[in-house]
Amino acid sequence: xxxxxxxxxxxxxxxxxxGFIAAFLLPVLIYLVGIxxxxxxxxxxxxxxxxxxxNHHHIGTLFLFVTxxxxxxxxxxxxQSTLTELGLAPAKRALEAIGxxxxxxxxxAVAYYLLLNPGVLSLP
Amino acid sequence: xxxxxxxFFVAVFSLIYIYELSLFPSGAKxxxxxxxxxxxxxxxxxxxxxxxxxxxxxxxxxxxKVQPIKMGKTTSKPWQALxxxxxxxxxxxxxxxxxxxxx
Numbered sequence: 001x002x003x004x005x006x007x008x009x010x011x012x013x014x015x016x017x018x019g020f021i022a023a024f025l026l027p028v029l030i031y032l033v034g035i036x037x038x039x040x041x042x043x044x045x046x047x048x049x050x051x052x053x054x055n056h057h058h059i060g061t062l063f064l065f066v067t068x069x070x071x072x073x074x075x076x077x078x079x080q081s082t083l084t085e086l087g088l089a090p091a092k093r094a095l096e097a098i099g100x101x102x103x104x105x106x107x108x109a110v111a112y113y114l115l116l117n118p119g120v121l122s123l124p
Numbered sequence: 125x126x127x128x129x130x131x132f133f134v135a136v137f138s139l140i141y142i143y144e145l146s147l148f149p150s151g152a153k154x155x156x157x158x159x160x161x162x163x164x165x166x167x168x169x170x171x172x173x174x175x176x177x178x179x180x181x182x183x184x185x186x187x188x189k190v191q192p193i194k195m196g197k198t199t200s201k202p203w204q205a206l207x208x209x210x211x212x213x214x215x216x217x218x219x220x221x222x223x224x225x226x227x
Binding site: 019022023024025026027028029030031032033034035037038039043044047048049050051052053054056059060063064068071072074075076077078079082085102106109110113114116117 | 128129131132133134135136137138139141142144145146148149153156157160161165166168169170172173176177179180183184209212213216217220221223224225226227
């Protein structure tokens with residue numbers, strides 16, 4: 001398999017994994033931090049779900065990293081290819097470059113900020 | 125086309141949440157929480173949840189259409205794959221809530 005085709009296969013494979021994560025893990029995260037917390041609904045009435053999740057050091061941090069990084073990759077990758085299908089094909093290279101830049105910076109940022117959380121690197 | 129646009133909401137929610145996470149270690153946790161209580165952000169999150177579920181449900185249906193499972197003489201229908209995956213989504217969501225929030 002040529003190198004470029006192999007790279008495309010890997011990128012689409014990661015995209016599919018991101019789709020799996022966005023389908024099964026992202027809805028509950030959106031509900032917890034974006035709807036239940038500000039509206040005071042079950043199960044986070046009064047509490048802050050992000051702190052509650054981060055308090056479960058390793059598994060909580062892993063959940064946030066996998067969900068946010070996977071969803072970001074899936075969302076940006078799909079949106080960038082949608083824009084090329086909508087008539088922006090001449091700018092495909094530029095869109096891909098911007099898309100991969102956002103994905104890379106976003107994934108590094110989420111890893112960095114999660115590692116800054118006290119207790120993340122301590123033993124369970 | 126609606127399915128393709130749903131990825132926009134997935135990406136934007138992820139970026140907003142990364143910004144919120146960035147405020148936690150710097151001691152600006154209250155600013156992060158105030159951001160999530162902003163009515164505009166709440167409205168966006170409701171729309172994002174609807175689009176994310178639409179994205180998931182259409183994907184579950186497509187799985188059943190593209191890869192039907194043969195069981196003896198019968199073949200599974202797409203709506204059966206949709207139903208099984210919705211049940212799986214509910215189980216995973218409750219498990220996440222139970223392990224990371226309620227315990």
